[in-house]
Amino acid sequence: MAASVLSVERLSRNFGGLAAVSGVSLECGMGEVHAVIGPNGAGKSTLINLLSGDLPPSSGRVRLDGRDITGLSSDRVSRLGVGRSYQKTNVFLPFTVFENARLAAQSRLPSSLRFFRPAASLRHVNDAAERAIGEAGLAGREGVAVAALSHGEQRQVEIAMTLATSPKLLLLDEPLAGMGGEEAARIVELLKRLAADHAMLLVEHDMDAVFALANKLTVMVNGVVLESGPPEQIRGSRAVQEAYLGGDEEHD
Amino acid sequence: MDLGSFLVQLLNSIQYGLLLFLIASGLTLVFGIMGVINLAHGSFYMIGAYLAWSLTAKIGSFWLALPVGIVLTVALGMLMEWLFIQKLYARDHLYQVLLTYGLILAFEELRAIIWGNDVHGVTVPAPFTGSIPLTETLSYPVYRLWISAVVVVLAIAMYFLIQRTRLGMMIRAGAANREMVQLLGINIRMVYRFVFAFGVALAAFAGMISAPVSSVFPGMGGQVLIVSFVVVVIGGIGSVKGALVAAILIGLVDTFGKVTTLEIAGFNVLPELSGMATYLLMAGVLLWRPEGIFGKRL
Amino acid sequence: MRSDRTATVLGIVLLLVLVALPFFAGKYYVQLATKIMIMAVFAMSLDLLVGYAGLVSLGHAAFYGLGAYLVALAAPQYQAANFWTSLPLAVGGAALLAAAIGFFAVRTQGIYFIMVTLAFAQMVYFVFHDTKIAGGSDGIFIDVRPDAKIAGWTPFDLADFVQLYFVVLVAFVAVYVLLRVVLRSLFGRVVQGIRVNEHRMKSLGYSTFRYKLAAFILAGALAGLAGYFGAVQYGAVNPEMLGWHLSGSVLMMVILGGMGTLTGAVVGATAFLLLELLFQSLTEHWQLLMGGTIVLVALFLPHGIAGLARPLFGRKDG
Numbered sequence: 001m002a003a004s005v006l007s008v009e010r011l012s013r014n015f016g017g018l019a020a021v022s023g024v025s026l027e028c029g030m031g032e033v034h035a036v037i038g039p040n041g042a043g044k045s046t047l048i049n050l051l052s053g054d055l056p057p058s059s060g061r062v063r064l065d066g067r068d069i070t071g072l073s074s075d076r077v078s079r080l081g082v083g084r085s086y087q088k089t090n091v092f093l094p095f096t097v098f099e100n101a102r103l104a105a106q107s108r109l110p111s112s113l114r115f116f117r118p119a120a121s122l123r124h125v126n127d128a129a130e131r132a133i134g135e136a137g138l139a140g141r142e143g144v145a146v147a148a149l150s151h152g153e154q155r156q157v158e159i160a161m162t163l164a165t166s167p168k169l170l171l172l173d174e175p176l177a178g179m180g181g182e183e184a185a186r187i188v189e190l191l192k193r194l195a196a197d198h199a200m201l202l203v204e205h206d207m208d209a210v211f212a213l214a215n216k217l218t219v220m221v222n223g224v225v226l227e228s229g230p231p232e233q234i235r236g237s238r239a240v241q242e243a244y245l246g247g248d249e250e251h252d
Numbered sequence: 253m254d255l256g257s258f259l260v261q262l263l264n265s266i267q268y269g270l271l272l273f274l275i276a277s278g279l280t281l282v283f284g285i286m287g288v289i290n291l292a293h294g295s296f297y298m299i300g301a302y303l304a305w306s307l308t309a310k311i312g313s314f315w316l317a318l319p320v321g322i323v324l325t326v327a328l329g330m331l332m333e334w335l336f337i338q339k340l341y342a343r344d345h346l347y348q349v350l351l352t353y354g355l356i357l358a359f360e361e362l363r364a365i366i367w368g369n370d371v372h373g374v375t376v377p378a379p380f381t382g383s384i385p386l387t388e389t390l391s392y393p394v395y396r397l398w399i400s401a402v403v404v405v406l407a408i409a410m411y412f413l414i415q416r417t418r419l420g421m422m423i424r425a426g427a428a429n430r431e432m433v434q435l436l437g438i439n440i441r442m443v444y445r446f447v448f449a450f451g452v453a454l455a456a457f458a459g460m461i462s463a464p465v466s467s468v469f470p471g472m473g474g475q476v477l478i479v480s481f482v483v484v485v486i487g488g489i490g491s492v493k494g495a496l497v498a499a500i501l502i503g504l505v506d507t508f509g510k511v512t513t514l515e516i517a518g519f520n521v522l523p524e525l526s527g528m529a530t531y532l533l534m535a536g537v538l539l540w541r542p543e544g545i546f547g548k549r550l
Numbered sequence: 551m552r553s554d555r556t557a558t559v560l561g562i563v564l565l566l567v568l569v570a571l572p573f574f575a576g577k578y579y580v581q582l583a584t585k586i587m588i589m590a591v592f593a594m595s596l597d598l599l600v601g602y603a604g605l606v607s608l609g610h611a612a613f614y615g616l617g618a619y620l621v622a623l624a625a626p627q628y629q630a631a632n633f634w635t636s637l638p639l640a641v642g643g644a645a646l647l648a649a650a651i652g653f654f655a656v657r658t659q660g661i662y663f664i665m666v667t668l669a670f671a672q673m674v675y676f677v678f679h680d681t682k683i684a685g686g687s688d689g690i691f692i693d694v695r696p697d698a699k700i701a702g703w704t705p706f707d708l709a710d711f712v713q714l715y716f717v718v719l720v721a722f723v724a725v726y727v728l729l730r731v732v733l734r735s736l737f738g739r740v741v742q743g744i745r746v747n748e749h750r751m752k753s754l755g756y757s758t759f760r761y762k763l764a765a766f767i768l769a770g771a772l773a774g775l776a777g778y779f780g781a782v783q784y785g786a787v788n789p790e791m792l793g794w795h796l797s798g799s800v801l802m803m804v805i806l807g808g809m810g811t812l813t814g815a816v817v818g819a820t821a822f823l824l825l826e827l828l829f830q831s832l833t834e835h836w837q838l839l840m841g842g843t844i845v846l847v848a849l850f851l852p853h854g855i856a857g858l859a860r861p862l863f864g865r866k867d868g
Contacts (some may be wrong), residue, residue, distance in 0.1 A: 052753060078755035090753075092746045103743050107755040112736045113764060119739040165754060289661045291798075339849055345661055346606050347848045350805055353798040354844030361838035474794070478672045481665040489661060527680050531673035535654050538666065542657045 003066070004029050005169050005199035006051070011060030013043075013050055020046040022223040023060070028169070028216075033191070033200045035214035037207075039243075043223040044203040045087060048173045051201070052084040053077035064169065078107070083167030085158045087174045087203075091146050098142035100157050101129035104164035129164050135194075136160035137186055152183040159187070163194070170200045176209055188212055211235070219243070256387035261507055267396050269503025270403035274458040275476055276483035276495045277410065278451030284490020285447050288337060289345050291352035294477025295359040296452045300325060300459025301468045302363060305372045314377035314464070321460050322453055329452030333445045341444070360470065369470050374463040399461055406454075407496060414492065419446075482530055486537045488547025497545060505529045557813075568719055572712045581783070582827075584715045586820050587722040588779045593803040593815035594729055595772035600801065601809035602733060603765045604745030608664050608797050609651070609671025613644040613770040615792025617777025619678060620644075622690050622787050630697035633708065637696075637778055644774020645767050647674065652766035656759055659748075668794055679789040689788025692781060708782055718779050725772055729812055732768070741765050802844050808856025817855055 006028040013021045021043040028034040036044050049055040051062055053074035062070045064080055072080075092100050105128035106112060106119065120126070133142060136156045141149070146157055159175060175191070176184045188209050194200065195213070204210050210217070211231055218228040219240050227237050234240055279293050303324060307317035336355070340348045376395045383391035414420040422443050459472075466472075483502060487494025509529035537545065572580050592614055599605040620640040625631035651670045658666050679687050695708040706713040732738050740761045743751045751758050781787050790796065799822065807818025825843060829836035851857060 054753065074753045075755050075757045078753055084753060090747065090750050092743060092750065094746060103739060104754050106736060106739065109736070112740045113760070114736045115732050117736050118734050119736050161754065283661060289664060336845065345664060346600065347852060349606065349608060349664060350802060351845050351848035354841045354848060357837045357841030357844065361835050361841065365835055478669055482669050485662060485665050485669065527676035528673050531669055534669060538654045538657060
């Protein structure tokens with residue numbers, strides 16, 4: 001078995017008495033797309049927050065390439081090669097598309113405590129930003145302020161920023177949320193392309209997209225893992241059918 | 253320090269701490285519930301003290317001056333909320349700071365116009381003029397004990413108001429979820445107006461009852477404001493319990509800092525630097541818990 | 551682009567007028583202009599925090615005041631301090647104080663940051679007010695202005711109001727240019743990103759604490775520079791130069807002019823000082839008018855004078 005990029009062991013997080021995430025273990029290797037699905041309130045977003053360092057876990061271990069990153073702050077986790085996108089668009093609205101991606105790319109410099117070097121003058125940072133914008137399908141929109149973009153385009157900016165930090169592990173929290181069919185299809189194509197040279201952990205409600213992308217699925221309900229395995233197994237699982245996939249097709 | 257003077261200092265620090273609590277609790281409620289930073293809070297303390305002085309002189313009785321002063325300051329608080337503060341709820345803290353700073357300047361100047369720039373005293377009212385003997389040589393003024401007792405009663409009343417009454421429930425719900433409260437059909441604007449006026453009245457009342465033990469002077473609001481801020485920072489924003497603990501803590505640190513001596517290289521440094529002790533305490537708490545002792549984690 | 555060129559032309563014209571001012575204006579106006587430029591440096595330094603980094607400091611006078619006090623403390627009694635050593639001392643001292651206060655304050659956010667900066671500044675105030683380090687509550691006179699003699703040659707004399715004016719003009723222009731450069735730098739962009747969305751900056755991998763602290767120190771150092779010249783011009787220092795009323799006033803300057811633009815800080819400082827003079831000429835209770843003006847600005851002019859001018863010149867993005 002190939003070495004995992006991300007390895008999670010019995011990860012838990014309590015809020016007061018409530019266990020939002022409880023004893024979750026999972027693996028994600030290079031070239032793998034691991035989708036986490038489950039009804040609202042299952043703890044999927046909390047799980048992403050625990051992995052990205054936005055929240056410290058109550059117990060358990062998170063390893064990146066074998067290195068223990070449990071409880072590290074989000075900026076350290078990011079610098080170790082983890083890029084995340086947010087469910088609610090979390091970008092710099094007053095800045096242009098280019099500046100959003102450029103700031104993301106600039107974060108890979110050893111230090112930005114450089115007071116005299118003009119920000120726009122670093123060729124490799126600009127190139128990385130351009131590349132990420134192109135990959136996210138926003139070429140030609142560089143000079144537009146993000147606040148003036150459509151919701152779908154803002155989601156693309158979110159992805160461009162994540163890519164501009166050149167991560168090896170991508171944590172994507174509902175990348176398709178609120179997107180139209182055409183936009184969503186484009187992002188699915190993009191994610192497929194990215195899957196080749198990234199490890200990808202994805203939370204998503206759009207089941208068509210999930211089954212088109214994922215080669216591994218983990219189903220969470222009430223903070224615990226109900227079942228984990230390849231798509232065929234999950235599709236055929238009776239427990240999953242009952243708990244989640246069956247009943248009314250309630251998306252969102 | 254012998255036991256007797258230790259006891260006196262202990263009583264002094266508790267009385268000072270309780271008074272601070274009275275002022276800071278209003279600040280912390282307004283912060284916690286409405287998210288408004290009110291620099292003019294100290295001005296209301298000053299206004300309370302000046303009202304106690306001028307009303308006592310006019311009416312001839314401190315005990316009658318108190319209720320009249322409370323009615324006046326509640327009305328003033330309502331007016332301020334209606335005129336200015338309610339326009340700031342949705343605005344950045346920056347504008348709250350700016351507007352309430354403007355109010356401070358205006359209040360100071362109005363105070364100069366109405367009451368002048370002199371220092372005044374208010375005589376300790378009967379029947380609390382006497383002192384209780386602690387040891388053969390030391391005694392403690394009854395009026396100071398009365399202040400402490402009043403604040404303790406008020407603190408208990410506030411606890412019941414917030415925890416046990418319908419109004420208190422609205423206040424707590426307002427802090428937690430503004431939209432939900434409005435959906436329930438509760439008039440959040442009136443709740444806010446009441447809370448602000450209540451905070452103003454607490455500060456002013458603190459000014460009134462402390463007038464007989466400290467003099468009434470221009471600029472007295474500024475000092476109190478900043479110490480109250482330290483209380484809120486240490487206790488945690490929005491936490492009345494935190495304000496109580498922090499205020500007593502500061503009372504102890506400040507009072508004992510002034511009477512303890514510390515010699516460094518033959519120089520007696522503590523009394524001069526005791527003003528700093530409060531701030532060093534704040535620095536320590538910030539390192540330990542940046543959100544304050546009873547604050548919610550940010 | 552066109553508005554950029556207009557701004558450059560306006561800037562050059564203003565600079566020429568400032569250079570020429572002492573040749574046609576009287577002593578009163580030259581000294582007033584000196585004071586305005588000193589306050590403009592002070593306001594620009596605060597604008598770096600409030601307008602660009604999103605850090606609302608209510609204790610900025612502590613750094614101005616320390617810079618001022620160091621002029622007095624650097625001088626042996628009845629003698630002049632050396633300009634070339636006392637200036638770096640004032641700037642460095644203010645930077646050091648900013649590092650110490652910032653180390654604690656920058657951990658906090660929002661209302662906490664406002665209160666903590668105010669409280670620590672007040673602590674500095676008490677140090678100078680309650681101890682005999684520098685004359686206690688009365689402050690001290692600076693009997694002789696700092697001496698700029700270097701290798702036997704004195705390039706300028708700070709006791710001469712015209713020469714002081716030109717030295718302050720140089721400092722003013724230098725600070726403006728420095729901040730323009732810094733705001734466009736790698737560091738400057740990070741700081742502006744923090745103001746817009748600190749959480750996202752962290753998840754992008756920026757240790758935001760470090761950048762906010764650096765901005766706080768830089769702003770403190772520049773405030774110390776302003777304080778240095780403030781003390782040199784005034785000829786005395788007192789605790790009010792550290793007090794929170796000055797912190798409130800400089801915040802008003804920043805907002806009055808329009809925060810987040812360096813020009814706004816300059817316009818705000820000018821407008822504030824002129825308003826003060828106007829109100830003082832009207833009544834002895836001028837603070838009432840100033841307080842009322844501040845309230846009105848907070849309520850109705852959130853973008854300051856620049857907000858008024860915007861409809862005239864058209865909106866500029868960014």
